[in-house]
Amino acid sequence: MPTTIQSSSTTNASASGNEPPAAATEPLGATQGPKLVYVVENDRISSAITELIVKKNLLGGEVHCYADGQHALAQLSLAHEAGATLPDLIVLDLDMPLLDGWGFLDAVAGLLLPHPLRVFVLTSSIDSEDQEKALSYSAVQGFFIKPLKPAGVALMQDMLQTSWTGLAT
Secondary structure (H helix, E strand, C coil), X not given: CCXXXXXXXXXCCCCCCCCCCCCCCCCCCCCCCCCEEEEEXXXXXXXXXXXXXXXXXXXXXXXXXXXXXHHHHHHHHHHHHHCCCCCCEEEECCCCCXXXXXXXXXXXXXXCCCCCCCEEEEECCCCHHHHHHHHCCCCEXXXXXXXXXXXXXXXXXXXXXXXXXXXXX
């Protein structure tokens, strides 16, 4: 079931909220991390932080960063056509140039992929309509509000652990 997590004070166990997102969580087991992750985010700082979180806390093997949905979709399509490795996880912003997160989700919904994609929406939007709309896409596993707090990272870990465990059984 898709998950929504609210930002800042409602999910952060810290009073100050100034700790780095990776500080308060333990990573997944070594065999449980995604092998390939796409980070689709136009803000370079947010993209770099998300990449670090994925590598350290979600044990993402290889992380590809894209500044907009158009480039990420093009690479996903090329990989699919070539029979190459598809991402195990996509961390997606909604507000981007060229092709925003909504356009990306619409396009991905039309692709006939060999396995379902797992998408975590990571956005600055606090609009409940955005949350509802995002969670209506079958690929979207969770909706997270920037900045990503330790509780959000822990929830991502739990969700990935559950999905990987489900695949192993």
